[in-house]
Amino acid sequence: MVAEAKKREIKEAHKRKKIMKERFKQEENIASAMVIWINEILPNWEVMRSTRRVRELWWQGLPPSVRGKVWSLAVGNELNITPELYEIFLSRAKERWKSFSETSSENDIEGVSVADREASLELIKLDISRTFPSLYIFQKVQGMSFIAAVLILNLEEADAFIAFANLLNKPCQLAFFRVDHSMMLKYFATFEVFFEENLSKLFLHFKSYSLTPDIYLIDWIFTLYSKSLPLDLACRVWDVFCRDGEEFLFRTGLGILRLYEDILLQMDFIHIAQFLTKLPEDITSEKLFSCIAAIQMQNSTKKWTQVFASVMKDIKEGEKNNSPALKS
Incomplete structure (x- = not known):
């Protein structure tokens, strides 16, 4: 025994x-x-951001000390929100919050009752408590709040708001x-093309149970994986998302499916969901990143x-699923 x-x-x-x-x-x-x-x-951002060397370094994950800066530069500011404009928004929000707290009447403000607005503020407070419950600073925002939380952990307040607004303005x-x-x-539909291309066996398994992407993808995309993955891993997904755009969100989804493919093939609809x-x-x-790297985001000759x-x-032309255009 010894x-x-x-x-x-x-x-x-x-x-x-x-x-x-x-x-x-x-x-x-x-x-x-x-x-x-x-x-x-960073001093030569526009020249170096698309070089092979920088892209490879980027893939490995951004150092926490520069992560926020790189995210801000990569996301951009198409909305042209300045720190000064943010301060104006913040000041107005604080004034309204104060007026809601002090007002007990049911008078309408811009067509919406104070009671309704106060109820909305209570929902925001509840949302905050649900975001990263293990992090004390967010105790006492579901959906957008997860994105806001990740940004505020990596950026100064005004920069986080600017990045947040511009992120939510992206098409996806x-x-x-x-x-x-x-x-x-x-x-x-686009996701399923690459799902079938990369993981045909699992794709057919999901099809046999009529298990569609909305069942799992909505939550993943909606929170940019910040709710579904550990925080440090979610941040690394964000790193490459800022590099590659919306495509990487769906590639990450396929990476997750690949990682757990053997397990998922043994499950039925309820257990998969x-x-x-x-x-x-x-x-x-x-x-996870090993599995993501193995995912090919190209269908035949199409990216x-x-x-x-x-x-x-195809949808504009009224065509249904299994369009020949996707298989060509």
Whole structure:
């Protein structure tokens, strides 16, 4: 027994040593990458952002110290919101919040009763408490709040608001947050083309149960994976999403399906839906990104944008599923 205990102790010691070695190497890589981002890439952003070297470095994950800055630059500011404009918005919001708190009458304001607006504010408070329940600072926002929370953790307040507004103004986010069923169906149809191309066996398994993408994709896309994945892993997904755009959100979805393909093939409709609604907490960055890297976002000779355009065209022309245009 003593000998066995000694063996286990030695084995555990080796395991701890290996983990520490890997962690030290990871910290060294992050420090090295940070220097490159700060000294070389950020000062020459427009020239370097699309180079192969930067894209490869970007794929590995952004150092936390530059993550917010890179996100802001990558998302852009098409809405032209300035920090000054944000302060105006904030001031007005505070004034309204104060007036709602002090007013007990049921007088209409701009056609909506104070009671209704106060109810909305209570919903916002409730939403806040549901966002990252393990993080104390968000105790006491579902949907948009998860996005807002990730941004505020990585950016200064005004910059987080500017990035938030511009993110929600992107075509994919607009479709999902407006619950534009027509556009959402086009995204789902495009996703299924690549689902079938990359994971044909699982695709047929899902089809046999009439399990459609909306059952799991809406929550993933709606919160940009910040609700479904551990926070550090969600941030890494955001890193590459900021690099590659909406395509990467769907590629990540396929990566998750690939990672758990063997398990999902053994499940029925109910268990698949439950599993994908609440993913395992032990999901790791290395395993997920390895699966994402294996996903090919090309159907025959068509890339994501081309397939999406085909879907748009086919639906406009009134064609149904299994369009020949997608298979050509």
